[in-house]
Amino acid sequence: MSKKHLGSFIIDKFVYLIITLSILIFILYPYLSIFVQSLSETGQKITDFWSENFVLTQHSVVVALITMVLSLIFSVAVTINFAFLSKQKQKILRLFLLVTMVSPPFVTSLAYITLFGRRGMITHDLLQLTINPYGPQGIILMQTLSFTSLNALVLIGLLKKIEPSMINSARSLGAKTDAIIKDVIFPLLRPGIVVVTLISFIRSLADFQTSTIIGGSFKMLASEGYFAVISFGDIHRAALINLTLAIPALIGFFLYIKYDRDISSVHHGTASGELGIPLSKKGFIFPITAVLSLLFYLALLLQYGSIIINAITVKNMGHFQLSWQPLIASKIYLNDTIFRTIIYSIIAGLLGSLISLFIIYYGQVRNSKWMRLIEMIGTFPYILPGTFFGLGYLYAFSKPPLAITGTTAIVVINVIFKQVAFATKAAKASVNQVHPIYFQTVHDLGGTVLNEWNDVFFPMTKQGFALTFLNGFISTMTTIGSIIFLVHPGQNLMTLVMFDVVQRGEYQVAAVIACMIILICVIMAGIVFLLIHLSERSKKHVSLSPRLN
């Protein structure tokens, strides 16, 4: 073996080892720790917990199922409706959906109470009714509204992958609009539908915020788990609750594995590419999707409108007045938190994407079965509740050999590895676009593994890397559950501050923070898309052939 090949061999093995170890230590080990803890520590046994709290589980699963179906209906309607819209409108709506991925449930809930509460503007003032808005109906509505944006973005990502020629040929064969949707578009969306169904189900199960605001006396597992920690200091009970939540989530996961092959092409809402020509607005499907989409967009407008109003006004004797006060008041809550949140999100986005690309490289390109197992382990934070991941970290890393609780590192590591799940999906999509012949060519020309990375793998997955980074960035900017039990003084992040001020009822400050998070995400998205655009433009001028050393 030549010196060049030996060096490359060592680096290759080293990277492989680091990736494997990091996933095992920072994903598998925390989960194992909390599983072992909840089953072995003295205290209530899991079977007793189940028999006593069956109603809680029932509540959570029923709400999750209904939310899942409703959110699916709305996201499919929004997606299909996209096929009827011009490019310009699509662009605006996609940006709108991207913005609304940051969806603090407090605003929706407040708007809901204002409109439909016991003294709501619509129910009480207009219809003279006094309806109780608290309970599962409120939770389901709020969650549906919150989850539909991400779902729709995932599906729109798939819609854009449909070859325009397929639609054109269907049309030239005389297919009507409804038939094209039913026979061409819908089947192609199916793998995405499986993913968004699962995402909604799991997000609903893990949501511990909405029911505390709008649930009334209706109790659910995730929020009870959170309260077990904050009001009783009972981490054992929280662990049991999370373990219970993990069961329906894992059932969902097995379905997910079944469809994994198909959904590898799904983006986390930031797909590029262009859809064919808009469909003509004929048939029955268009009006149905238009009405549902309109309802959804109106609700979103109301939600985000009230965020902005809350951020720039103060109330006096029940009337709103324009004011800088919320912005000024938010200063003491934020301090250096904004800068820290951006830095953490950039680190999580970059390292999360890099790790994911390597996992997919070894799993797909090099065909390593072991790495595919690692990839599956990497999916856990995506299917299990965030608080579970956080509690796992608390248990695993508060004692030797890796006692890192209280450090900044544990927070950063947590957000990095939380990204790996979704990032590997996006990475797979971009790696799949690289034809294996390129890798073969490098080898045939006597190139090393490093040449493979340098000349084929990284240059050709650049765009995928950028999008994966953006997903990781946005997701870290908005993450709460997995880090809420990990931060120490001087490590707080913007979402946690927002969660905290919501708990105290400081909605104006919360609204300012929500606006800032949205703005930061939009700016980052702008930068990433600009970079992609620039690199595509320069590609047009430069020869496409890969450089070989």
Added chain:
Amino acid sequence: MKTIRKIGLLLVLFLGIILVTACGNGSKQSNSDNSNKQKTTKEFKGQTMNVVATSDAYQPLFDKFSKQTGAKVKVLSMSSGEVLARMKADKSKPMADLWFGGGLDAFEQAKTDHQLEKYQSNSIDKINSKYRDKDGYWLSKGLTVGGFVVNKKVLKEKNLPVPKTWNDLTKSKYKGEIIMSDPSVSGTMYAIVKAIIDEKGEKAGWEYWNKVNKNISFYGKRGKDPQEKTASGEFGIGVIPVDKMAFDAAKQNDLTVVYPKDGIPWVPEGVAVFKNAPGKKVAEAFIDFMLEPKNMKELTKLDGKDTDQVIMPGVKGLDLGLNKKDLMKENLSSFGSDRTAVLNKWSDMVGDK
């Protein structure tokens, strides 16, 4: 090899950042000498005091301390229940150096669990002995008192009078119009529940709560629920902690704040140094600093406390109309030890609400 070099550089840079920030946490906190001189004039430059506090609103006081002593102060807002839970899960290190604010029950619990450091400031005598731990593990920075907020518009619509006493809340005409937070979530609500049981006696106290419970449709899961939901007209009466924030919110939303005539429940808010805190000396210096009358006055302002809620005689707070003689007789010694029993009984009484 350009791309790989770039990625390598990126990795090294990030690992560097992580290492520097991670190590930074511990290394900055070195202990200073042990002299017993007035510590507030001492320089703590280059040292950090980590604080868990019930609110970020205290930042101006911490900033003033930083300016005076050179110490850097990092604050994390956290409920006292969460502080206890985190310490339970992670016994390897203290949650922070200073614990600032939170219900007395949590401080008593932490004292029993040996998680607090004893500290008797030279100025401790300035605080009424009723409001500090006799063994020196905690002291209070002020009192939180309980009362109601009333939405008169809602009550008028239902032809209901404004309640004036705690006993009024048991009247069946208020059924469905009262909201209070779950006492396991809100320290103030626990204090109100406990104070009324103390005042009325065990049997009569629980009978009282049983009657109130019949008028309540659900318990708020956040401390601010009663305030907010009364403001939005969802309920006519909210049981709340009465401070300046409550009066401000009342002004904003056209509500009325009521101090019940049959007694006002109260709870001291604790301050303590965590056991084995790396920044122990800085935290102790902060307590000395806080006990200076001018700083106590500033704290009162930040807390929005009435003069009668101030635990240091002579220091004037705001005038929110509270009368000290209305404060209920309470048994602070069982405040922490009774918590689990009271909350369990409470949870059996309210069921799924």
